Amino acid sequence: MLDYGMLRIPGSRPFRPSPKKELHIREQSWDNRFHLGQIPVYDAFKDKYLQQMSSVVHKKKIIIGGTRLHKKKELSINNLAQCISSKSMNRRPVIKNQIIKKLKDSLVSVWNQKMIPEPQRNLFLEAIDKIPAKIQSTIIVREIESLKNDKNPAQMAIRAIKAREHSLNELKDFANTIINASSTIKHNSVESILNLRMLSIHVVECIQTWRKTLHDISPDSIPENIKFVWEKENYLLKMQNDTKFLANTPIGAFIDFVPNDPFFIHFRVNNGKIELPVQGYLIKKIKDSEVILLNEGMKLYEEIENTTPKIMSMTQSRSKIFIDNYSKNIVFEEIKGDIEHGIIDYGADVPILIQDSMGKPINAYTNAQTMRYPAFLWAKIDKFIVGLITLNLENQKSMHNRLQISHISAVNVEIFEKVAEEIVKHIWKEYPCVEIRVGIISKISEQGKYESEKSIKQVFDKLGFRWKQMIYAINETPVQLLGLRRTENIENMKVESIFDDCIQISYGCVIQIGPKYETHTISGQYCSVVGILCAFKPFGGITNQYFGQLYGKIKGVPPAFRYRKDLSVELVVKDLKAIDLFPSDLTSRLETSISCSALGLSWGRFFPVIHKGIKYTRVLSEIEVLKSEDKTVYIVATEDPIYSVFFIPGDYRSIKNLFSFTKEVLGKIEKVSVSQELWIPSFEIKGENLVTELEGNFCSGKCIEVCKEVFRFKLLAALHPKGSLLSWPSEKCLIIENGFVFGMIHGKLDEELEIPLYVVNVPCENFISNS
Incomplete structure (x- = not known):
């Protein structure tokens, strides 16, 4: 079989090799076909055909009848591996000053459209004057976009100032119309002053944001406390004195105003006048705002003689105030002004642990309105709001004299326990009810049981509350109802009651x-x-x-x-x-x-x-x-x-x-x-x-x-x-x-x-x- 060119492989039939000669793929040369799923790596230096071409000597050609010689560019192996891109093209020189000038012209046009005052314009131009042109153009473009979207720091500060000035003028006009201070007028006055306080805080915060923005652009040329000029006057300095006229109006007869107090936070003790409430979440904001006004170059609070009542200091931290006042009594006061927004603002200070157990404060107002006879109370230590309570009656008020605490919360768990204890005493004293009820939100555990937060449940267990029933709230949330029965006699209590x-x-x-x-x-x-x-x-x-x-x-x-x-x-x-x-x-x-x-x-x-x-x-x-x-x-x-x-x-x-x-x-x-x-x-x-x-x-x-x-x-x-x-x-x-x-x-x-x-x-x- 070998003589005939046949191969013998055991277990297979004999076969004859193909007489055709296989074509070999040229190695080390470019091939546009895929080999084994990959494009072959091509190296121009090892290409033998290029090597042969480079060895050929090209003679110069003489063109008959012409005097100009055309040179043919020789191929170079070194140039073959280089990439050709647009970077190698010649470009026209860029005049940077022209770009900056056009951007500034666009900025001035937007400034005119948005009516940005001249002092704020000059400070911005001063901030970008000494920075590189590339960064400068980026900042100008960003400034134009924020102005068009009405989110520029200078715009926000101007809007805040205009809103405060409008509220201040309205309050002045309202005060001049008061003849007899009825309960309605007192309520409207308190609400207007609390609104002015919020606007004043907002002005300070917006000016600080504007300051930080300019200082970050150019820390060397713009100081951190650059003054904000409004109508040719440093507005932060103006704020310290522009509310003192209120003490001489009819409003000053029933609300206490202290000199140099733009946030209406200080008061004189036992003078028989209305003391404006202070929400807990505002304490830090007011403290920071007062420090900013003090640093503005004018002393905020004057030293007062011994015959004048002392003004409460606001330099203490809020946490220290609460710790120092744990031993003091909690008092309950009715909520004045805009109840709904006051409760929403207070909710920012309530821990998540309490909100998950007693419900979110932002829903307390709406939930109380769906039940009978709502009442809204602040729990306060001194002048500070530390808790919120809403009271309601059950629907069967003709049959059961039950009072329901539809919401109770506090700024921390320790104060929550004290608030719960004091509200029970307040209810037994003021209401001829036979039972108090409160609900705790309960979540389903891994074992399928409804369990409430132990630290919150222990507060009510300690007071004597006992489990009554499980209900579902409006939002299908499971709630455990706890009840506390009265043990004392109520025959001597008031006949006229909410029941x-x-x-x-x-x-x-x-x-x-x-x-x-x-x-x-x-x-x-x-x-x-x-x-x-x-x-x-x-x-x-x-x-x-x-x-x-x-x-x-x-x-x-x-x-x-x-x-x-x-x-x-x-x-x-x-x-x-x-x-x-x-x-x-x-x-x-x-x-x-x-x-x-x-x-x-x-x-x-x-x-x-x-x-x-x-x-x-x-x-x-x-x-x-x-x-x-x-x-x-x-x-x-x-x-x-x-x-x-x-x-x-x-x-x-x-x-x-x-x-x-x-x-x-x-x-x-x-x-x-x-x-x-x-x-x-x-x-x-x-x-x-x-x-x-x-x-x-x-x-x-x-x-x-x-x-x-x-x-x-x-x-x-x-x-x-x-x-x-x-x-x-x-x-x-x-x-x-x-x-x-x-x-x-x-x-x-x-x-x-x-x-x-x-x-x-x-x-x-x-x-x-x-x-």
Whole structure:
């Protein structure tokens, strides 16, 4: 097999090698094909073909008829490995001064457009004057872009100054208009001054940012404390004295102003004036701002003689103030001014640990508004805000006298424990509640159990709170409800409290049968036809022309009433006293019947407020506005959909038969519109009505000796001892400021009898004042 050129490999068939000769790839030469997945590395120095070309001697060519010789550039191995780029091209020389000039012209154009004052322009040009042209152009471009986007430090400082100057001028104009300092004026004054404080802090911070920006550009030419000139005056120096005029205005009569105090942080002790609150998160900002003003070249606080009260120093650090005051008492003060934004600002100082357990302070205001009767309190040590508490009632306030702490927080855990302890003492002292409840947010552990933060839970465990139930908040957050029951007696506490119903009605009609005799009474004065008809049921009804028709329509016992016939006057008096009524001139040993009614209701959403020295109830629901000829009628639904109340504004003391008058007005009403807010003055009326036009007109044929109505109507939403939400009437709300007719409508009676349940005239003299 070898002779024939065949190969023999065991286990395979013989094969003949191909007679064709394989082409060999040229080595060390450029090849545009891929070899083994890679482009071959090419080295021009080892290329044999180039080596042969370089050895050939090129002769000069002579062009016949021409005198100019054309040289052909010889190939060089050394030039083959070099890259050719645009860098080797000749460029026109760049004149740097022309570029800078154009950029500066653009900058001046933007300055003119944004109305940047001349002093700020000159300082910027001075800062970039001595830096290299390349860096200078970059800074100018950056400056132009920040000006166009309204984010330039000089712009921000100018805007802050303009806002402060506007607020200062408004406060000055407002102070000159004050004649009598009412509670509303005091509130507005405090709110305006607190707003001016925030604007002053913002001015200092913006100027410091502007200073730092210029100093970073050129530390050698621009000092760190370069002055900011506004209207040819160093504005930081101006700030130290431009609020001193407030002490000589009517505002100075009820707010304490200390000289050279642009942030209104200092005060004189025990002078009987309003002390402006200080949020905890502002303490460091105010301290830093005061240091900046001191370094501006003018002494901020004057040394005061021994006869003048000392001013509290602000050079201490905030943490040291809190440590030094741990042993001092915590006091609770109502939040004045813009409650919502004040709470949001305070929230920046609350540790995350407390926020995760008790809820975020920024949500405390909104959450409290969704519940009944919100109250907002600052916890303070001296003048410093260290905690926040919001209080609410549970929805079943008529059934359970429970007060709920809907939010409680503090600036650290140690103060939190002290705040929780003090708020419990405050509640037991000021509120006639039987239980306090508080919720702790609980997270699900790895074992699937709801667990709250131990350090927070221990605070309430120490105070005696016990687990009640697990609920889910509005945002589906699991919350453990803890409760603390009162152990002491509350009989001696105030009768009027936030747990009372807003509408309280006590009514009784007593009828005594006996020999007829003359009495000097006013006919037609009665407040409930239903009550009178109910009292006649034990005697078989009444045949009076007006009352008899209505009596035939009453089936069974009218709603909200009960009646009985009892010969014992003592039992009748006992029934009336049970509903806080005290009748007179009842004769013993006569046939007697009595009908009684006692109601307690509230509105769905309402707040107690003060308006012009009178207690009002601010009702937030749908108020039907109706017209009856020239009279206006407001109808408001209560929390019980069957009962509604109505108001007819006006002085109707001259009306002899008020019930008939009201029935006629309600019979002609037409709906005009619907309002969402009504302010109702609080009132209380107690009295007796002797009804004489019924004599001799009843079914038994006997004479009526006495038909007497005894009644008490009270409409009042009690205020929290501290922290009730302050409100002012808006342009769209309805408000009753004079006398009116008050009455109640029952859905069933209104459909069947078309008469109100009660009617009473309320003159201004019966309004409840805030004194």
